[in-house]
Amino acid sequence: MKVLKGIFFFIMSLIMILCIGVLVCALNPSLTKRLAEKVENITSARPDSSGQPGMFPGDGGDSSDSGQEGAGQSGRNGGREGAGGGTVEGLADTARPGVSADWLRDGNQTGYEPPDSRSVEAPASVSGRTGYEPVQEDAQQIAPEEADDLAESAPLGNTGSDLSFDPEFYPYYAMLETDMRSLYNQIYANAMDRVTVFAPVTAVNVNQLKTVFEAVYNDHPELFWLETGYSCKYLRNGSCVEITLKYNATADNLEASRQEFDSRAGEILAAAVEQGSALEQERYVHDSLMQQVEYVMNAPMNQSAYSALVNGRTVCAGYARAFQYLMQRMGIPCYYCTGYAGEDHAWNIIKLGEDYYNVDVTWDDTDTPTYDYFNKSDREFGTSHMRTGLAVYLPACRSGMDMQGNPVSDNASGAGNAGSGDSGNAGGMAAGDSGNAGSGTGNGDSGNAGSGTDNGNSGNSSTGTGNGGNAGSGTGDNGQESALALINPTPIEPLRWQGRTGTDSDAGAEGDVNANVDTAADQESETVTEPADEAERQEALEQAGISEGDVRDTMEEYYEDCGRLLREVGTGDRQFTNVIPKEMWNSVEQAYNNGAYRSGYVDDALEEMDAESFVIMLQVQDIGGGYYRLYHNVYTY
16 A cells, blocks of 8 residues: 555656646746757757658758757758759748748759768768867847847847848858848848847848858858857747857957968968869868868867868868868859768868869878868768758759869769778769770779770870870870770779878778779789780880880889889879889789888888878770880879
8 A cells, every 4th residue: 555655646746847847838938949959959969760860851841940950950851852852842842941942943952862861970980070060049038028128229230231242152142031131141241340249130030040140150261250159039929139149269359360360371372373273272272271280179169260270170160161261262162061970060062163072171181181082972972971951952062073183973873982991982983984984883893994085185194084195204294195995094092192291001991992993904914815926015015105125024113113203293293104014913903902102112202202192093004015004193292
């Protein structure tokens, strides 16, 4: 009996506690809202029961839920049709508050297709290199009487009514409703003037305000003193009556902070603008940030470009903001893209020509820097990156490119995930991809001999695929190649080695990526069962424009020649070539697999050139007569 009585009193106590909780929440709606936001943030910081870390417009989800961008929400994932995360009408119907449905209906949302989030995770080599903090609001409901007082006292500040923003460079501005653009201008202008408290210039609710603030923040990395959080006071109907911006420590002495920021940025920009093409400028900025910035999770002001450019210590947000700022300064459209990569993460989308590409400088800046996440397609990013929030409305990245700027088609199946460390997973060639004449398999296998592209073009070594120059010429400039096929005309994942000190090693990783350039050469060499006779050898050498003395018959001769040519071409984006007997290919292949080529010629050359980092893409051409010509596309800095 006592046990039953105890259970009864326990149940009654729980009921009383629940009733008190309900009463408190009913009397204090703002507390209810904050509790709901906390729960929402916790559940959305990782995949939900359906595998979604964030939500995507497309199946008629309640758009009122989308105000909480910290969860990466923007509708619900599902029902994706055609070239996009849903039909145009579906996107418009479930647009986040403040996003223009008409803008979406006009086809401005260019077809980003979110991956299955159950497969989205960071590769082990970059796991934890995140740190993006979504925009956070601190909303307080007030009584109508207090709102009346604020209406009389709260200033508008600078309304920014004379401002306009180019949609190509400020896409988040472009996606807003017309009246929300007025609020965008006001927030931007007041942030520039460091106004803290002001009344909104147009009617806006809590959810719309969050969209607009996020748009301003994402578009403008130059506002490095603006924090990712803000506060607002609102009425019970959700209408905001006062906005408060928050600033970091640099705002205390903004003039000095700006001077230092501009000086550090100017040092990179002065050299970057001399690089020539937009791609070369982009690569220079990418590499400069990798050299000058260190990933530090708890770095101060780590959501700002200032943390990267001035302090040199930041997280993914700082890398991406700095990259965005520098590219914008050079007139190259570059966007701040936020999403999920095992955790909240930020990277960039850049426009080169008419195409858009994903760039993740943070994940490239590992102990051994790489280009694994440089100018990749959405498909290549699909297993490691998923956009959330307003970033789902940014242009789709349909194609990638290799290190030399050669396009990599994203229209065929078989493209893998850049940088996952698996052979062929950097967007492996599939049937129909450029340069492979349908011979690729999606496993990173290079194309067959006879499938080459761009062979016979005279020209500059920096242009990449198949552009020639005679063996031993050093630069490869102005040479003329016959239309002989490269065995791997467009390798997706190049051989590479980079190190800040010239002593880094990661032979295991080199072995994996090397598979992309070796397979076809192995297959080709296996088909040569009889050695070429003397007449065939001489004819092949003559057609290639070289003598028998130009052939490097031993690894010692090969290393000596490579070292000499590397020194001759100097730093930057260069190419040199030499010729070897086919039977020597296995030794060369092994050297690049196990990293022996570093000590063979790279280390000494880098030291003499006073260079720190080295990247190589090796291409192989069967010139007949039992010989291979090796194209060394190198980037040294």
